[in-house]
Amino acid sequence: MKIKEMQLVSFRNYENETFTPSPGIHLISGENGRGKTNLLEGIGVSLSARSFRTTTIRDVIQHEKESAYVKTIIDLEGFDHTLEMSIRPGHRFLWRDNNKMKTIGEYKRGIGVVVFQPQDLNMVHSTPSLRRNFLDNAIRTIDGLYEENVKNYYHLISQRNFALKKHKREKNLFEVYDYQLAKIGSYILVERLKNIKKLNNWAKEAYGTISNQRDSFQMNYMSTLPISSDIKELEKMYHQLMRDNLYKDMEMGRTTIGPHLDDLRFQIDGKEAKSFASQGQIRSVVLSLKIAESLLIREALGSNPIVLFDDVFSELDPIRREKLLESFKGMQSFITMAEPIEKIFYKEQLEDIRPIKITEKGIEEYSF
Structure with a gap:
């Protein structure tokens, strides 16, 4: 997948900006307040119809303007598609190839975006x-059914927790909740376990590349439930545990087992990252996870996602910076920098990489 052209109208600080990206990596520099992050947000909104910075989409409308508009032409599996979005307070209108889309899912079908903030x-x-x-x-990006199940699961957890706090002891009520939660929760757990294996393998490889093999990374899934590869067996165990824990849950006023309480453990050289990792190692861990996410999307959708990384090079030493850029090869990437590009990279290091600068005039080519 590649963006061929994008237009932002009355979007944040962009009055009317047209941008024609290159197929590969973009390094984006500029003074604070010029709109580096706004550009990334505009790309993200144009592809997903959601902002990674705010839950209220009207926030992207330029001050004192009534609406914003974004238009993007993308190459998806060799075919051009035109995405358009008009944003007004309380409304967003979506078009794909001149056809009005009823849902965000229809609008972003086949499109993947990976964001680092x-x-x-x-x-x-x-x-x-x-x-x-x-x-x-x-x-969620690769499986709409998963997104629907997660939404239903948390709705059921909210309802069950409300009933627990009210100490409702209607056995039939909890039987309904527990049966549904066991079914949906088992599905969520199985999907998480299936995908975390892939993410862990890719993240380990990416971390090794970024760290130049100086240390190693491992990610494990920590479940509050017994783990079984047989989903029917898992459902039975889950349901029984819900019944066994009912009175404990009533005392606690919340549901004490399930995917909503599970965790991921990150380790570097066998030690807990949250306790021992340096700032550079922490950044390398999260960046490796994002690269792994992009590979998961590529496997599922058949094309690379668009990568949007904001202020990514801070606290990375020169080797990690150079190795990180290597990880982006083959992906259309947009990477903002807090410092001028020449302070971090030599011109010779930027072969096949397009440096651009955000100025008061808008998006310009970067000159060393």
């Missing part, structure tokens, strides 16, 4: 929910 680094040290979100988001 500096706050993603919190994944290593912070709560398990961020690590679960990484895994769930990766699988």
